[in-house]
Amino acid sequence: MxxxxxxxxxxxxxxxxxxxxxxxxxxxxxxxxxxxxxxxxxGNAGLIERASIYPVAFPRKLGVLAEVALGRNPGANYHWNALPGLMPWMYAYWRASAPARILDYARTMEKLLARSIEEHERLAGPSGAQHFFREGGWLKLYRTEAGLANERTEFPLAATYGLTAREISVDEALKLEPALRPVFTGAVIWSDPHSVSSPxxxxxxxxxxxxxxxxxxxxxxxxxxxxxxxxxxxxxxxxxxxxxxxxxxxxxxxxxxxxxxxxxxxLAVKRGYHMHYRAEGNAGLSRPVLDEEGGYVITPMVGGIRLTTGVEFARRDAPKTPIQLTKTEKLARGLFPLGERAEAEPWMGSRPAFPxxxxxxxxxxxxxxxxxxxxxxxxxxxxxxxxxxxxxxxxxxxxxxxxxxxxxxxxx
Missing domain, CATH: 3.50.50.60 (FAD/NAD(P)-binding domain)
Known part of the structure; x- marks a missing residue:
């Protein structure tokens, strides 16, 4: 042909x-x-992340790095045998995560992010995909005051790009998502992103x-x-x-x-996992919910409530090691009434990334x-x-x- x-x-x-x-x-x-x-x-969280002017950066605080190294951070995992080959890439990633370079990243990515929703809309209408889309932003939850304080540092830059982030109380968060349990101390609703029920x-x-x-x-x-x-x-x-x-x-x-x-x-990869769950009783979600310090997102999907994990540094084709899924599932069950797993095996995928x-x-x-x-x-x-x-x-x-x-x- x-x-x-x-x-x-x-x-x-x-x-x-x-x-x-x-x-x-x-x-x-x-x-x-x-x-x-x-x-x-x-296998993603189904977000059209209009507000993602801050990237998923490499941690620069020693305390956070120590938690990852010791396997105490549920948002990250690594394979020891993959680290020697990844070290040059990870060092470049660490350098690119410096505060001044993060601001450069935001200025550059905003040019794409500003058009992300409208370009999806241009394709979704003629494609008959509108029924997958929903507004309402996404909800970020914080278990500690320190985590919430760190999120507040993003508000000024977000405002310069016309983005809406609003800190809300636990009670206000529960009004938005009544099925959640109050295991968090504060929350932020980012209103600009959209999401879908089946990427x-x-x-x-x-x-x-x-x-x-x-x-x-x-x-x-x-x-x-x-x-x-x-x-x-x-x-x-x-x-x-x-x-x-x-x-x-x-x-x-x-x-x-x-x-x-x-x-x-x-080009390297950051692996991630997800699993779908049935919800107990009449429990449901209307938008993606991030447990920032828990290292996972739960979001309503066609296949059930999808739990997506953070980052795993490993060789692309190495066997699955869904350690993060095991850790975050326990945390997620404390936040939301997850029922049985809806799948026999967790899904695993690789996010392609430059440093x-x-x-x-x-x-x-x-x-x-x-x-x-x-x-x-x-x-x-x-x-x-x-x-x-x-x-x-x-x-x-x-x-x-x-x-x-x-x-x-x-x-x-």
Missing amino acids: KTDIIVLGAGIVGTSIALQLALRGRQVALVDRRGPGEETSY GGVTQAYAAHFTSLGGRFVNGDARTLARTASGWRVTGEEGVVEADEVVVALGPWAMDVLAPLGLRLP DMLPVIGRAPGQNGMWLAIGHQHLGFTLGPITGRILAEMMSGEVPCTDPAPFAATRF
């Missing part, structure tokens, strides 16, 4: 790119070994809209990517697909394709006709549609809606 563009990876980022290109009249083949939205884009379902709806516009979904292995005399080819289950241009949007598997081509980018916490969006250095959209770390679902728009504009010769220069791969 001959087409204009091959997009490798049918997560929210790759699917959004393919759809944005199809909306501009380009012929596109979307390639993945699984169905759309069945990998990393399936995988949203991705599949966008993919269905893509195919309705004439796009082709191809089951195939991205590692078969090879150059041709005029462009690129990849082998699918039904044969070879050729195109002049290719987009690599493979998330944690990107380097499996890029490294053999000689591209060296500092400066910014994604790469744009041309692949030294690779004619190749484009990259990778490394969205904790914000892949949030930034999928705006990433798709920016890259589609660049590939179509349009002026991008925001300056893509800070996201260029050449910064490394």
